[in-house]
Amino acid sequence: MSKFIFLIVCFFVPFHVTAHESMAESQEWLSLVHYHPNFLGRYKGSIDSESFYLAKDGRINPKAELEATIKLFVDGSDKQKMCLFPARYIFLLNNGLIEKTNVKCEEFEKFKEDLQPSGITMIFTDAYMNNPSSLFGHTLLRIDTSRQGTQMIAHGANYGAYYNDENGFLYAVYGLTGGYFGGWTIKPYYNIINTYNNIENRDIWELNLNFTKEEQDLFIAHLWELGHTQTRYYFFTKNCSYMLVEAFDAIRPSLKLADQFWLQTIPLDTLKAVYRKKNLVKNVNYRPSRQTKIIYQKQQMNAKQQKALLSIIKDENYTQLTELSNEEKTIVLETAYQYIQYRFIKKEFSLSEYRKKSFSLLSARNKLPSNKENNMEKIRGHSPLLSHESMRATIGVGSRNGENFQEFSYRPAYHSLTDNNYGLLPGAEINFLNFKIRHYDQSQKTVLSEFDLLDIRSLSPIDNLFYPISFAVSLNVSRETHPQTQKEGYVGNGKVSGGGTIEVIPHVYSYIMGSGYGSYGGFLPHNQYVGIGLSGGIFIDYKYFKLLAEVEKQIGSNWYADKTKYHIEANIPILRNLGMAVEYRYDNNQQGKNVEEYLTSLRYYF
Amino acid sequence: MKNFYLYSAVSTALIFMSASAQAIDSTGCGLGSMAWRGQSGPVPQVLAVTTNGLTGSQTFGITFGTSGCDPNGRITGGTQKMVFNFIENNMEQYALDAARGEGETLDTLAGMLNVDKNVFAAKSQQNFASIFPNSDVDAIYVTQQIFAMIKA
Numbered sequence: 001m002s003k004f005i006f007l008i009v010c011f012f013v014p015f016h017v018t019a020h021e022s023m024a025e026s027q028e029w030l031s032l033v034h035y036h037p038n039f040l041g042r043y044k045g046s047i048d049s050e051s052f053y054l055a056k057d058g059r060i061n062p063k064a065e066l067e068a069t070i071k072l073f074v075d076g077s078d079k080q081k082m083c084l085f086p087a088r089y090i091f092l093l094n095n096g097l098i099e100k101t102n103v104k105c106e107e108f109e110k111f112k113e114d115l116q117p118s119g120i121t122m123i124f125t126d127a128y129m130n131n132p133s134s135l136f137g138h139t140l141l142r143i144d145t146s147r148q149g150t151q152m153i154a155h156g157a158n159y160g161a162y163y164n165d166e167n168g169f170l171y172a173v174y175g176l177t178g179g180y181f182g183g184w185t186i187k188p189y190y191n192i193i194n195t196y197n198n199i200e201n202r203d204i205w206e207l208n209l210n211f212t213k214e215e216q217d218l219f220i221a222h223l224w225e226l227g228h229t230q231t232r233y234y235f236f237t238k239n240c241s242y243m244l245v246e247a248f249d250a251i252r253p254s255l256k257l258a259d260q261f262w263l264q265t266i267p268l269d270t271l272k273a274v275y276r277k278k279n280l281v282k283n284v285n286y287r288p289s290r291q292t293k294i295i296y297q298k299q300q301m302n303a304k305q306q307k308a309l310l311s312i313i314k315d316e317n318y319t320q321l322t323e324l325s326n327e328e329k330t331i332v333l334e335t336a337y338q339y340i341q342y343r344f345i346k347k348e349f350s351l352s353e354y355r356k357k358s359f360s361l362l363s364a365r366n367k368l369p370s371n372k373e374n375n376m377e378k379i380r381g382h383s384p385l386l387s388h389e390s391m392r393a394t395i396g397v398g399s400r401n402g403e404n405f406q407e408f409s410y411r412p413a414y415h416s417l418t419d420n421n422y423g424l425l426p427g428a429e430i431n432f433l434n435f436k437i438r439h440y441d442q443s444q445k446t447v448l449s450e451f452d453l454l455d456i457r458s459l460s461p462i463d464n465l466f467y468p469i470s471f472a473v474s475l476n477v478s479r480e481t482h483p484q485t486q487k488e489g490y491v492g493n494g495k496v497s498g499g500g501t502i503e504v505i506p507h508v509y510s511y512i513m514g515s516g517y518g519s520y521g522g523f524l525p526h527n528q529y530v531g532i533g534l535s536g537g538i539f540i541d542y543k544y545f546k547l548l549a550e551v552e553k554q555i556g557s558n559w560y561a562d563k564t565k566y567h568i569e570a571n572i573p574i575l576r577n578l579g580m581a582v583e584y585r586y587d588n589n590q591q592g593k594n595v596e597e598y599l600t601s602l603r604y605y606f
Numbered sequence: 607m608k609n610f611y612l613y614s615a616v617s618t619a620l621i622f623m624s625a626s627a628q629a630i631d632s633t634g635c636g637l638g639s640m641a642w643r644g645q646s647g648p649v650p651q652v653l654a655v656t657t658n659g660l661t662g663s664q665t666f667g668i669t670f671g672t673s674g675c676d677p678n679g680r681i682t683g684g685t686q687k688m689v690f691n692f693i694e695n696n697m698e699q700y701a702l703d704a705a706r707g708e709g710e711t712l713d714t715l716a717g718m719l720n721v722d723k724n725v726f727a728a729k730s731q732q733n734f735a736s737i738f739p740n741s742d743v744d745a746i747y748v749t750q751q752i753f754a755m756i757k758a
Binding site for chain 2: 111114115147148149150152153155185186187188190191194198330334337338341355356358359362363365366368369370371372
């Protein structure tokens with residue numbers, strides 16, 4: 001008998017060890033502890049908090065970490081620690097590596113009780129041009145609830161950076177270099193709606209994910225594990241969206257989402273990656289922002305309604321309403337109410353004035369019957385899932401002052417004004433790290449002709465309800481020709497502009513901007529100049545035809561900078577990810593030779 | 607002398623309390639409140655969010671989560687507390703929905719209160735003038751009126 005037991009033990013022990021061995025290398029375990037192999041094939045966990053690892057070398061040793069985790073639960077004495085790892089507990093239990101324990105984790109149970117989870121939804125909030133860190137939009141999660149009512153009382157789970165009130169420059173430096181730590185926060189979904197839809201006026205897109213009950217439970221447990229950790233936050237890589245996809249991978253390792261984002265993590269790209277996975281997205285839902293609702297409602301109104309709306313919001317004069325039907329009145333009053341809320345958030349009214357206006361609008365509205373026709377669900381929105389891909393490469397041929405050249409350009413992110421803007425913020429442009437390389441035929445040389453560090457522009461039309469400022473910021477290095485000596489050299493340029501845009505006829509915009517700029521380069525007279533400029537332009541934004549034409553007059557601190565620049569650029573978006581563009585530039589230099597350039601190119605997005 | 611110690615102890619406690627109250631206010635429900643206990647360091651905020659929640663006022667107006675918000679950022683407690691927190695954070699939207707007799711906040715409240723949503727919507731519209739008798743009503747009053755209304 002004792003021999004028999006000995007045999008079993010002998011047999012069992014090595015078996016057990018190999019089970020650990022293979023389990024430690026399993027995709028489930030690797031994803032659950034957020035391990036990623038480096039180029040030598042060695043693993044490292046992406047979570048920075050030391051408390052996330054139980055073994056001393058747990059961050060780089062999946063096997064030691066697995067063994068330490070098994071030990072924690074087999075030993076069963078450190079309740080506090082066990083309760084920090086409910087997802088690992090589920091994993092070990094499912095794989096027969098431990099027995100069920102009797103530990104009660106009250107705090108975690110309370111967490112689940114408050115959330116009453118019934119599903120997981122990925123949330124995307126549109127870009128926000130007024131904040132550099134929100135230019136690419138934002139992603140977060142909603143833990144759907146089984147509570148009676150609506151998902152307003154579900155919870156949002158947000159991964160973001162902890163920051164103090166650093167100034168813009170430090171904020172950018174810290175954001176780019178991992179100077180901030182990121183962590184998870186949770187709050188009622190109605191607060192998420194208020195923040196994004198109602199305060200920042202950003203549209204929200206909700207992707208209901210198709211996770212099984214087991215996956216949902218594992219997700220909530222894993223969120224609890226992650227919630228106790230902090231990790232260095234990098235604006236372009238390990239950001240809000242990256243942590244979300246790692247969390248998805250942790251509960252369904254076959255997704256392998258994080259692997260797609262080793263170079264850059266643009267929120268919208270992660271949304272698309274999730275959307276394109278088989279059986280992952282059940283349903284897409286759109287929540288228009290307050291401003292989107294107001295614009296939509298106004299577009300639906302007839303002339304009399306619009307007149308009534310304006311006289312109410314400008315002069316609090318309700319008399320124009322009398323000419324309208326009850327249904328028409330309800331839309332006017334509700335839109336006016338939303339508009340008052342919008343203006344109050346912009347701090348354009350005092351609190352008492354705001355209350356008075358709101359109250360009289362609602363009292364008037366309440367005297368009319370409900371109007372089921374006035375349904376915001378009719379607003380469809382342009383799905384960002386159908387926008388062009390973020391990276392762009394172009395090839396083109398052109399001529400510069402009569403000399404032919406071929407051009408290749410590559411831009412990792414994100415969108416130019418004349419690109420196809422379906423699903424993206426209209427009139428907004430965000431280019432990062434765009435560079436152009438040219439080969440000139442006659443002089444037989446290949447040069448870097450331009451490198452844009454960043455190029456941001458927002459042309460947002462002013463109308464009788466909204467008065468946005470149009471602006472542009474750019475920083476680049478360009479290869480320029482000295483107008484007198486005809487020598488070529490590199491110049492660093494910075495420029496900031498501000499102005500206004502109006503919509504002349506539908507889809508045709510006209511703008512005017514004033515700008516300040518400065519340039520630096522050893523090749524320039526006195527090495528540098530500063531200047532001011534005035535520019536005016538037209539932007540045509542049809543679905544299959546985009547055109548931007550601009551004239552700019554520049555006056556600078558030395559003669560080199562005094563010039564008038566003409567620029568016309570047109571693009572025909574043939575397909576979602578393919579466009580054909582032509583460009584013409586003419587720099588009329590006050591002294592010396594002018595520069596004239598043509599370019600025809602093919603734009604491809606991937 | 608004894609009194610002096612007492613006063614300074616009380617005032618220190620008050621300063622401390624008001625400081626911590628402010629800390630909660632500034633995180634509030636509106637801007638990344640703490641989900642997990644034991645977090646220390648600077649107030650967690652989200653890089654993507656710049657707009658600070660408007661200063662707290664329980665009266666009619668946009669409050670977006672200031673006081674009365676669970677420090678863990680969760681919807682918790684009994685029905686009354688949940689309804690009050692909901693009203694406090696969504697009063698301007700509820701006022702509109704009640705005035706017109708339809709909307710998401712009505713469906714949400716009906717669910718929380720476990721009443722039929724069509725009945726709740728109709729009642730909110732009918733009783734709008736008593737729920738919102740003037741422009742200075744606060745969340746407490748509105749919550750009380752809602753409970754009185756569904757009992758009636």
